[in-house]
Amino acid sequence: MIRHAYGAFTALLLVLAPVAALAQSGDLIVEKKTFELPSYTTVAGETIKNVKIGWEAAGALNADKSNAILITHFYSDTSHAFGKYAPGDKAPGYWDAIIGPEMAIDTNKYYVLSSDTLVNLNAKQANVVTTGPASINPDTGRPYGMSFPVVSIKDFVRVQKALIDSLGIRKLKAVVGLSMGGLQAYEWAQSYPDSVERIVPVVATATAEPFAIAWLDIWAQPIRLDPKWNNGDYYGKESPLDGLKAALKIVSLQANGWEWARKTFGTAPAEEGKDPAKAYANDFKIDAFLDQAAVARAAFADANHFLYLCKAIQLAAVDPANIKVPAFVLYAPTDQIFAESSILETIQKIAGAGGSVESATLSGPNGHLNAITQIGQAADKITKFLAK
């Protein structure tokens, strides 16, 4: 279905959005590495042993280690924001349009790094290193399943801080991330204002809206409904693939937009000659497409990790008044996940509390996903904001 070397989300994007939108960043080669913590205590006070996350970087760290930029990934992706793992890879990083040599986030100038989060969705992908419900609990020798402690966006950021500390970086030039990555950027500014110079949160509010909290529960619902989920205890057995596909289908749709649906599919039937008006089983093309995309996405995803990621986002709670490092907020007016009105409120609250905040919009047919397909629109603005 999809090439092993592909990032899970990039594979999806190649079908969800025009390939032309994904700029290629030449032969920027990145290597996946692993960062380990013998023990990590969560915000909620639980201890996890042998925490591992993957990370990758491009560019060179300067002498005083002051040129590092951290890219924080979104819900369904990984550390693979830029470059290729090998010259032959057809898998671009999801933000190759703005990260690379002489790009908006210039790897000739900055040391750009990105890490997999805890409970990363794509736990089955070869290049992903993460710790979550699918990991082996050293105390039992079996996967944690739902006994894995609840983690939050703040936990993701704390582990990233440990990674940054391990590299001897005392202050990041910037944290840049979209969607769930944007939540992490805000959390960096709140938790470690002395360790980050500026942030670029893209298509994200500072705190989870109650409406979004409810939507995340809707996303999770199909997995819990699948009998094979078995309260999370499915490792070594059949996994809740139908529930996982259904859950991913919701994400794919809500992350996209009206214009994309209309232009790409219209009201065409899934199969020529099988009119949806004639039989219940005759689908529309858009539905069949989203089903296929969900199959591709589910191949590398773990159902429990999906649930834990929903919870982590539900718990995002940064007070905009605490954002005192300069912020450049990008948003998409047609976003169905983080509504324009909510992001504008975040911006106003930062400014209202005396914070320095700029903003710009990303237009295009893809709603929330304009943060990837249309990120080039903000390239120059990002460059200027980083150079300030």
Add this chain to the structure above:
Amino acid sequence: MIRHAYGAFTALLLVLAPVAALAQSGDLIVEKKTFELPSYTTVAGETIKNVKIGWEAAGALNADKSNAILITHFYSDTSHAFGKYAPGDKAPGYWDAIIGPEMAIDTNKYYVLSSDTLVNLNAKQANVVTTGPASINPDTGRPYGMSFPVVSIKDFVRVQKALIDSLGIRKLKAVVGLSMGGLQAYEWAQSYPDSVERIVPVVATATAEPFAIAWLDIWAQPIRLDPKWNNGDYYGKESPLDGLKAALKIVSLQANGWEWARKTFGTAPAEEGKDPAKAYANDFKIDAFLDQAAVARAAFADANHFLYLCKAIQLAAVDPANIKVPAFVLYAPTDQIFAESSILETIQKIAGAGGSVESATLSGPNGHLNAITQIGQAADKITKFLAK
């Protein structure tokens, strides 16, 4: 859980929105009646025997039968748009705020009637009369299940036309409906321009957007995932209640809005002392509330009917250029189901083809449901439009 006399949706509304928003229409008493067709042939060419739908009316038909207004109901409701079945009923009609004696749609002046659609969601409700998958197929003596023919909004309207014909009404003063009821209003104008003087479609586009088509498939997904659905063959066995509740939960959320979620629930936990950050099973209040509301809604609903209604809406396809009777379109800018941009496009296309169209907005915290909770905002405008 909820009083038997309550309309299914009204029961939900009493919890989803402030009760104060539901005006009471005194002691307007309505009687549920049944309209029967020995045989009906669908738009797709299938024949259904013994078609029955319920209907109710208020006011008196004048001598030349020129004062009739048809109210077409939305997805999850019934003909019970106004009045009470008995003086003691606590169940208001969903549009009591605008229908009744001396109300915007004045039953002292107009003969106002409303019918249950085919495949009505609330097939198990005592006062609902509908024909759909849960009905007995006269040829087999068993419920149709998924062998019931696909029906569309146009089929709903054709059966309504037969009802109107049976009453000797040659031309309706107006068709007024919200959401799925709005789709029916547009269809009336396209199919029977000589039989309706004007229409008031509320929170609806003329044709189903491809994006909405995909969302309707997301709504249906949990039912099909429930093993008890058994390809629609569950009559006389355990019904797919978990899938149905999950499906209804999506509808409840998508029909509401950001402001409602924030003001009503915020980020409160479902149970005091059970912090969602501490355990996966600790829910947020909004999620628990939506679960409870879904239980209430599912009590009267049939899962196959849910699926057939989704299909009927997916098939809605009125060309705005065909709307030649005057239209007054109401919409809610925060609507998550029928987006403002799409409704504005419908309005522009009607006007662009030379049609007569006016519009107004409904503001409030409830998104799509502002069409019920805030309908009073448009009362005077509706009165004036009907009197033209």
